[in-house]
Structures are given as C-alpha cells and as structure tokens.
Amino acid sequence: MAHRWKNNLSADDVTSEALFWNRRKILAGLAGSGLAAATGQSAQAAEGEALTPNTWEDVTSYCNFYEFGTGKSDPSLFARKMTTSPWSVEIDGLVERPGAYSFEDIMSEMTIEERIYRFRCVEAWSMVVPWNGFELADLLNLAGIQDGAKYVSFETLYRPQEMPGTVYPVLEWPYREGLRLDEAMHPLTMMATGIFGKPLPNQNGAPLRLVVPWKYGFKSIKSIVKITLTDTQPETSWNMANAREYGFYSNVNPNVDHPRWSQGSERVLGGGLFAKRQDTLMFNGYEEEVAHLYEGMDLAKFN
Amino acid sequence: MMKSLKDQLNKLVRFVPTWCLYVLGALPAPWLFYLGLTGGLGVDPVKAIEHRYGELALQFLIASLAITPMRRFLGLNLIKFRRALGLLCFFYVSCHLLVWLVLDVQIIAQILKDIIKRPYITVGMTSFLLLLPLAVTSNNASIRKLGNRWRKLHRLAYVAAVLGAVHYIWLAKGFQIEPLVYLAVVLFLLLLRLRLQPMRRLVS
Numbered sequence: 001m002a003h004r005w006k007n008n009l010s011a012d013d014v015t016s017e018a019l020f021w022n023r024r025k026i027l028a029g030l031a032g033s034g035l036a037a038a039t040g041q042s043a044q045a046a047e048g049e050a051l052t053p054n055t056w057e058d059v060t061s062y063c064n065f066y067e068f069g070t071g072k073s074d075p076s077l078f079a080r081k082m083t084t085s086p087w088s089v090e091i092d093g094l095v096e097r098p099g100a101y102s103f104e105d106i107m108s109e110m111t112i113e114e115r116i117y118r119f120r121c122v123e124a125w126s127m128v129v130p131w132n133g134f135e136l137a138d139l140l141n142l143a144g145i146q147d148g149a150k151y152v153s154f155e156t157l158y159r160p161q162e163m164p165g166t167v168y169p170v171l172e173w174p175y176r177e178g179l180r181l182d183e184a185m186h187p188l189t190m191m192a193t194g195i196f197g198k199p200l201p202n203q204n205g206a207p208l209r210l211v212v213p214w215k216y217g218f219k220s221i222k223s224i225v226k227i228t229l230t231d232t233q234p235e236t237s238w239n240m241a242n243a244r245e246y247g248f249y250s251n252v253n254p255n256v257d258h259p260r261w262s263q264g265s266e267r268v269l270g271g272g273l274f275a276k277r278q279d280t281l282m283f284n285g286y287e288e289e290v291a292h293l294y295e296g297m298d299l300a301k302f303n
Numbered sequence: 304m305m306k307s308l309k310d311q312l313n314k315l316v317r318f319v320p321t322w323c324l325y326v327l328g329a330l331p332a333p334w335l336f337y338l339g340l341t342g343g344l345g346v347d348p349v350k351a352i353e354h355r356y357g358e359l360a361l362q363f364l365i366a367s368l369a370i371t372p373m374r375r376f377l378g379l380n381l382i383k384f385r386r387a388l389g390l391l392c393f394f395y396v397s398c399h400l401l402v403w404l405v406l407d408v409q410i411i412a413q414i415l416k417d418i419i420k421r422p423y424i425t426v427g428m429t430s431f432l433l434l435l436p437l438a439v440t441s442n443n444a445s446i447r448k449l450g451n452r453w454r455k456l457h458r459l460a461y462v463a464a465v466l467g468a469v470h471y472i473w474l475a476k477g478f479q480i481e482p483l484v485y486l487a488v489v490l491f492l493l494l495l496r497l498r499l500q501p502m503r504r505l506v507s
Binding site: 057058061062066070072073123125168169170171238241242257260261262264265267269270272273274275276277 | 336339340345346347349350408410413417421422
C-alpha cells in the first residue's frame with residue numbers, strides 16, 4: 001500500500017541547510033553589490049513558487065511536546081532523556097492480531113518513503129517538513145482491522161522520570177489522540193520514523209509518530225506506545241482539556257476561527273523577524289485529497 | 304543588623320541617579336530586537352520578542368506596585384524610582400503592542416477584528432488604554448495641576464496590572480503555572496494596600 005500518494009512538493013521545496021545558507025549568502029552578496037534592486041523581483045518570484053524552506057534547525061528546535069515543558073525549545077533541551085530503544089507499540093481493541101509490536105518488527109514489515117508535507121499548528125504558525133515513514137494503513141493492516149472498528153485511538157509514552165514536563169498538570173497524561181478509521185486509512189496519513197532522511201529526533205516524537213497533514217499539528221501525536229481500534233469516538237487530550245477550543249476533527253480550516261485567535265492566516269516560520277503572513281489553505285492545502293471524507297458534515301460544528 | 308542593612312540600602316538609593324534605571328531598564332528593548340534580527344531568539348523571533356516585551360511590561364508594572372508596600376513593611380524607600388518603573392512599563396507595553404500590530408498580525412482588518420472579537424486581546428488593549436493617561440501625566444507639572452485627582456487617576460495602575468495578568472493567563476494553552484504566578488503577585492500587592500486603609504483609620 002506504500003506510494004499511494006505522490007508529492008506535489010518536490011525535494012527542491014525542502015532546502016537543505018547548505019543550500020539555505022548559500023541562498024542567503026547570494027542574496028546578501030547581491031544586496032552588498034547594489035544588484036539586489038535589479039534582481040530583487042525575480043528572486044521574489046522564485047520564492048513564491050517554492051515553499052518557504054525550513055531547515056533541520058527549524059524543525060528540531062521549535063516543538064510542542066508538553067511532556068518536556070511548554071516552552072518551544074524545552075523538548076529539544078530535555079527530550080534526550082527519553083529512552084526510545086527498546087520500543088514497542090501495543091496494538092489492541094478491534095484488531096485480528098492484538099499484541100506488542102516491537103519497533104524493529106514494525107520497521108521490517110514497512111516500506112519507508114519520503115513525504116514532504118505542510119505542517120500547520122493550531123497556534124497559527126506553519127512549516128514544511130520532509131518526513132520519512134510509512135502509511136498508517138499498512139500498520140493497521142498488519143494488525144488486521146476487525147469489521148466493527150470505526151475509530152483509532154493513540155497514546156504517547158508517559159514516563160515521568162524521563163519527562164520533566166509531566167510534573168505539571170498542563171494536560172491529563174498520557175497524551176491521547178484519535179482519528180476516524182477512514183481518516184486513519186487515508187493515503188496521506190502516515191507514521192513518521194524520520195525527518196530529512198535521518199531517524200526522528202526525540203523532540204519530534206521518536207521513534208514513531210503520527211502525521212496527519214490536513215489537521216492541526218496537535219493531532220499528529222508523538223512517541224506512540226499504544227494504538228487501539230474502537231467502535232466509539234475516543235477521548236483526545238486537548239478536547240478533554242478544552243472542548244470548546246479543540247474539537248475531535250481539528251481539520252485545518254481558515255473559515256473556522258479558534259475562539260481566541262483567527263485561523264485565516266499563519267506565520268510561516270524560518271522567515272525571520274519580517275516574514276509576511278500567509279493565507280491558510282482549506283485542509284492545509286490537501287482539500288482535493290481529503291474533502292470527500294467530510295462530505296455533508298457541517299465543518300463549523302464538527303471542528 | 305537588619306536595621307543597619309536597611310539604612311545602608313536607603314543611603315545607597317540616594318546616590319543612584321534615576322537616569323541609570325531609565326537606561327538600564329530600556330536596554331533590553333534594542334537588545335532583544337538585535338537578537339531577533341540575528342537569529343538569537345530561535346525559529347519564531349516574532350512571538351519571542353512579543354512575549355518578552357509583554358513580560359517585561361508586566362514585570363515593571365509589578366515592580367512599581369511593590370514600591371509602596373516595600374516602604375511601609377520593610378522600611379525601604381525606593382519611591383524616587385517609581386515614575387521610571389511606571390514609564391518603563393508603558394514603554395514595553397508600547398513595544399509589545401507595536402510588535403503585535405506590525406510584525407505579528409500585520410493585517411489592519413484582522414487587528415480590528417481581533418481587538419473586538421478576542422477577549423484576551425480586548426483585555427490587553429484595555430490595560431494599555433488605562434496606562435496611557437498615566438504615562439501622559441507622569442510629570443511634575445501634571446502632579447501639581449491635578450493635585451489629589453492625580454493620586455486617584457493613578458490608581459488605574461491597579462486595574463491595568465490585574466488586566467495585564469489576566470491577558471497573560473488567557474492566552475496560555477492548557478493549565479500553565481507562570482501566568483498564574485504573575486496574577487497571584489499582582490493580587491498580593493493589591494491586597495497589602497486594602498489592609499492598609501482600615502489600619503490607618505484606626506490609628507488616626
């Protein structure tokens with residue numbers, strides 16, 4: 001089932017660190033030589049075609065992983081304490097072959113591919129991330145889905161001695177997330193095990209995490225230890241903390257505001273102090289692929 | 304021991320000119336901006352600067368509210384610094400607001416909508432508007448001209464401080480301790496004032 005979806009963002013849309021700095025240098029050089037005015041327009045046009053590049057540094061130093069603290073840099077500072085080997089994922093509920101699946105066993109069964117996705121946080125910032133991983137559908141099929149299954153719930157590791165942020169009751173631990181089964185089986189939905197072709201750093205949810213690119217980032221639960229197939233809609237952490245602000249679906253939708261801020265536009269990270277805001281796209285730009293999942297649903301009600 | 308330390312501190316205060324506080328207090332503003340420009344504030348410099356300016360404003364406001372209780376309960380007289388602390392608070396609130404307007408939201412229609420529609424922004428904006436007349440009247444001429452009304456007017460700082468702390472709590476995601484600590488400190492400093500009045504009445 002791998003390769004069911006092909007990138008329309010090419011590898012060129014992800015700028016490697018070297019290229020990123022190289023381009024900066026070229027632009028800076030042009031500015032210095034006074035040529036910037038002459039070439040500025042074409043440089044801007046090129047910028048418009050390709051998505052704003054995000055670097056390894058961007059993706060790995062700016063994370064929301066509240067188990068390690070609520071500051072954006074807390075996870076990169078404190079997540080190294082987390083033991084990710086050995087690792088196993090308990091898959092249970094309405095599956096044919098329940099049990100503990102070791103990370104190595106999972107990896108030996110899966111086809112790893114690269115997916116370059118937009119990543120939109122509910123806090124109205126965004127990045128572009130080159131993930132490596134496999135389709136969640138493949139993992140669920142490995143466990144075998146029973147007929148009555150309608151939802152999938154996920155749980156993050158909860159190990160207080162390795163997770164300093166869990167001493168604060170910011171959320172009810174362990175972190176929980178959930179998807180409807182058709183969302184989970186969608187070709188875009190993946191389990192990431194790496195970024196930029198390297199193993200996932202702990203702060204980004206090592207050793208494996210969910211990535212659902214058309215939903216707000218908090219749905220893409222990190223460091224998963226448990227997957228349960230159920231016939232009822234599972235409880236999800238942010239929804240439990242504040243149901244009014246964080247719905248079960250939480251699809252990226254510029255027309256439905258968060259009660260405390262607008263979702264109509266986003267700050268694209270990596271552009272520095274004077275980066276221009278960008279309009280947020282319906283379903284984060286994946287409308288063509290996923291809109292049919294919600295046909296007939298009032299998206300303001302099922303937010 | 305304590306008494307001599309207090310006296311020494313009070314003596315020391317007399318030798319420190321207030322312009323030192325203005326200069327030292329204002330320095331973080333350009334420094335943070337420089338860090339933001341050069342990558343020293345991480346991946347999201349806009350939010351980082353916005354939050355640091357807001358936090359500094361709240362800290363200076365709290366410091367200015369601490370002056371009176373410190374004199375009354377600890378005998379430490381820092382009253383000559385109070386105007387500077389208040390004006391520094393206003394300076395950072397203005398920086399905070401400017402960053403929000405120009406670098407963060409950017410879109411004018413969005414700004415107006417946010418001020419009306421988003422309660423935490425409405426509260427923050429109200430706090431700023433309450434501080435505005437206080438900043439304008441922070442000079443000797445105004446004190447002379449307004450007389451007793453000046454003191455009454457400047458009690459708006461109490462309301463502004465509470466609203467500032469509420470603004471901070473309201474924008475946090477999930478249950479977070481730090482903003483609550485700010486509100487607790489503000490309320491504590493205000494509570495100290497409430498208890499003062501009946502006591503004074505008893506004495507007189």
